[in-house]
Amino acid sequence: MKKNWNFDQERIEVERVVLIDDDSIFNFISEKLLLKFEARIACKSFTDPRRALAYMEDQEVDLILLDLNIPYLNGWQFLEAMEERGFESPVFILTSSILKEDADRAEKHPLVKGYVSKPLEIRHLESIC
DSSP states (O other): OOOOEETTOOOOOOSEEEEEOSOHHHHHHHHHHHHHHOTTOEEEEESSHHHHHHHHHHSOOSEEEEOSSOSSSOHHHHHHHHHHHTOOOOEEEEEOOOOHHHHHHHHHOTTEEEEEESSOOHHHHHHHO
């Protein structure tokens, strides 16, 4: 059974979201859902995590929604790259992974604030924001 966690149960003040998933259709739908949830949210989506890292060099980000299974850098490698660059934006893993190891690893990572099973839903956003 898939579970969703907001590890620290603290809501995040969100205006700028980065969404990283290699499925452009999923990104499009998730962006629309974020806007439906809160019209003031600006969402930038990336299918290539390397581009997301470059974007974050110059932009403040309030929340990152990160898939684990993506090309170029998987989610874990992306988190390592964030740490190397000193990025501290909170991350919610947004994945279809059903591996308990992924959920356990996410819970232990200092940047990861939650773990959400796809698809993204309003109820997930209500627990985050």
